[in-house]
Amino acid sequence: MSQTLPHALLRQAHIRGSAIALRYKRLGIWHERSWSEVAREVSQLAAALHQRSLGRDDDLLIISQARPEALLLALAAQWLGASVTLLDPERDNQALLNVLRPRFVIVQDLDTLQQLRERDVVVFLDGRGLSQYPDAGLIDYADLRTDASPPAHTPQPDATAFVFHAETTLRLTHAQLLVGARALVDREHLGADDEALAARVFAASGQARYLLAPWLHAGFGLNFPEALATRDTDRRELGPTLVLGTRESYARLEQWVRERLPLPGTFSHRVYRWAMQPSPSPLRRWLGYWLVRRPLLDVLGMSRLRVPLLVGPALNPDSAAFFGALGIRPGHWQEPASRHEPSDHLLPQSA
Template identity: 50%
Template sequence: MGTFTDTPDAVPASLPQWLQRQALEHGTDVALRHKHLGVWQERTWAQVVDEVRRLASALQARGFAAGETLTIISRPRPQALLAALAAQWLGGVASLFDPLEAAAEQVQRLTTLQPDFVLVEGVEDMLRLRSAQVAVRILVYLDKRGLSDSTPFAQASDYAALLAERPIDNGVPQGRLLQTAFVFYRGAGQAIEEQRVSHAELLQEGQRLVTREGLGRQEEALAARAFASGGQARYLLAPWLIAGFRLIFPENLATRDRDRRELGPTLVAGTRETYERLHRYALERLPAPGSGARRLVDWALAAQPGPLHRPVGDWLVRRPLRDVLGFSRTRAPLLVGDALPPNTQAFFQALGIRVRLWGDAAHWEAPTHLVHKTTDNWTGLQSRLA
């Protein structure tokens, strides 16, 4: 499965190789934290690399090989991330679907793509696959709740059962620098487009962010978007592997803001929608306009504060608001993708949170394999009509 050496002296040339480097050098350090049923659970770097190796071995035994794509449909969960790394460990590609995407559009896209290897969170996602008439070769699920004998895809495999299998090889990562690590899709039907991101691009952009922001092992970052975009992979996943900080997963999408407040991450890599949602959340909790308490808030958040504004305003208003939003310890508030509207940018600036824009200059194009499929179908139709 490759020639990468198990020594810290080798230069990692892919995401899985960086994972292996962290496990070799800092195996007992915490790599992941995840809240499950209200309790925070932890995985060390050694545990993470062991889980990735075991899953890669199980996938390989079922026919997954270099060049194959593992489609992942899941909310933000550590298992979804580790499955992506397992696919890349084998020289394959991971394709993550946005959990916030409308079901109808996702079904249309699945109908067009017809993926062979799929990992889903649970029954709801299986029903989407059935609606899309996807004939999967291998289907893995994370959550068994709601499964029954009548559930579609009776041949589906339990993620936990795959991990319990005995590995069949030495688990050396096969992915290479110029190979595609992730593929993302947008649109549906004949309008579908894809974005392919290589290990080289991810590592280059990730290292640039680590250097510019001075990121280190002490950081804690919240992963709330399931890495379903190129920007999230560049500016959160790659830096996590390169810098070796802790990546934190909320219990679910509904608890992400509460979990952020509880943890106070030092690194936030959010989208425009993330910051706009937090802006609205804060405004809904401010005193009514015209009240004395609201005048105090407006005074503390003035764009050009006077001598008393900073210490008094910070103590009475700005610091409590940062705590409410979960930014009490944040020193690297990053914006991935589109810029913020002026009012949202001004609000965070007034709180002393200087949001830095990291653009997502994605290149989208028509998927070549789908173009070939469409051409072949049209050629067959022409021959039948002739």
């Protein structure tokens, strides 16, 4: 049984090496990576980070949206025994960064770079614009390669895998993540044939607990949209079987559908309301499904959805009723007890 996240990756590469582990979209085209390819790249990245003196007891800071490169670098750092701190690029992280003073930083683009004042090693995930900083010592992800062999994988199960800073500082160990992953996989009957969409920001503990760790444990496919702006289109193209969301993300989808419904009072709107009402009649349920509910599921990219997951607060009653009428009842996962530390000490104290 896997003891750490990189161990779980190596296990999947051994069991189903040629199966698709990752898909990601670039310039409108989907690209695929097998488990063997992912494990090989993670080991190469681990060697490259090791050459730049990242090792046990270090912390790799990643400021990025959900991108496959960020995920691979996180696993590479954990291969070396380092922890990974994840920050949301859409938030103002300046006060926190002034205290953390990170040595090893991964940024997604130039806008994120502006938040950094001091740094030793900075890797760019999107190399566009690096020519503006010819003498800044920035590293393009595409150039982060080495022919050296990776060091042995040595992290312990109780080592910190991820660190999250919000109201409190949350540290998740490899063991915590994998124990939770096994529980979710068993309860939801997840397997290698499932497909998940990684559309949420990485800087959320639910993403690590309920998507990344289960992906490594169960071996299903993990898909990355091209950008947040394209996630709805990309979800319709993929038709994932697993969706992880918050109350806000489910409400956003509900609102998106409601804005496109026929005007009240029209015949089409009456058909919609008729089809969304529960009925004991098998014929009415069948007609309502094919006339309204199935087309709505197709529009949402949820026609193949089997495992809807919800982290955080429960859906509001309107959203729960809307998705329930479509046959979608998200499994609500409460955050288990974890090691928390107050994060007030990370912020400047007022005079």
